[in-house]
Amino acid sequence: QDVQVLPESNDFQELLQSLPCERGAIFHPLHFYKGIWYRAHVLEAAMAFQQHFQARVTDIILATAPKSGTTWLKSLVFAITHRSQYTVTDKSHPLLTTNPHGVVPFLEIIYRNNKFPDLTSTPPPRIYATHVPYSMLPESVKTSKCHIIYLCRNPKDIFVSMWHFGNVVPAENFPSLQSINIEESFERFCKGIEMFGPCWEQALEYWKMSVEKPEEILFLKFEDLKADINSQLKRIAEHLGCPFSSEEQNGGVIEDIANLCSFEHLRNLEVNKTGKLFFSQVVENNVFFRKGEVGDWMNILTPSMAEKLDQVVKHKLHGSGLTL
Ligand code: A3P
Secondary structure: OOOOOOOOHHHHHHHHHHOOEEEOOOOOEEEEEOOEEEOHHHHHHHHHHHHHOOOOOOOEEEEEOOOOOHHHHHHHHHHHHOOOOOOOOOOOOHHHHOOHHHHOOEHHHHHHHOOOOOOOOOOOOOEEEEOOOHHHOOHHHHHOOOEEEEEEOOHHHHHHHHHHHHHHOOOOOOOOHHHOOHHHHHHHHHOOOOOOOOHHHHHHHHHHHHHHOOOOEEEEEHHHHHHOHHHHHHHHHHHOOOOOOHHHHHOOHHHHHHHHOOHHHHHOOHHHHHOEOOOOOOOEHHHHOOOOOOOHHHHOOOHHHHHHHHHHHHHHHOOOOOOO
């Protein structure tokens, strides 16, 4: 049982002082806690989440590393689970007017704003997202048999996506990454010093748990979603206990959900072109829709950079059965 007692603010400051601290791949100051790098306020929120969140069996937890397709996964799971409430062609579908981060909140953000949020009135299924590793999930999530879906992505594409993100949403005291050497950023990433990094450690942990408890944890890959979204939508719906009926399949519901949540469709919605993230006055919704492709790393990384990161990841995943 690895339940952390939430420190009082002063104690948290003391804890923080005792942790190794470095600038991460996009130059945010990060603190190393139990094998993972966190921003300070996020660590505090993650600890509150770990200590106070009470999971229900009907909950759905979406776990990802930053820049691995969280926004997409949120939209897909919301559309699947709300399809009897809002048909996909419904003009009042929330995904047409709300960014996916508005319909599926991050637990780290809920607990950043309030260490004791009242989440009891949210009707089932409650869908939440998190970037924390499996080991930081609350005991109630691990024991409630609620559904967890983990989405991973090739680390080279994560790095490139993160690099671009860092250029539009710079870290404090760093006006823009453009003035910073990409090689330096990449070196930090290869050492796993990124927000919630190393991303391969996080993926490996969820991977192992998905092998151990497949009925609770579904492990997905961004690349598989891109290759065949329809069959991945079926897997998600089955995992969540709401498989598509043959009437739905024949009626094109799967394709409709895929289209509703497609990169092109979401990106071109007014809310995602001009809106701002509901929990931030700074971050614009459009930064979550850049290219949405597999292999964009080829346009940024040199062959030797790619080889280096591949080796790091291969070494870490060796013998696990997981490839990223
Ligand atoms: P790129 O920067 O490579 O384009 P996150 O949501 O975890 O922050 O990840 C963002 C990445 O997912 C970005 O990758 C973004 O373009 C991509 N993305 C967002 N919505 C998507 C969608 N509907 N389909 C495919 N990719 C999507």
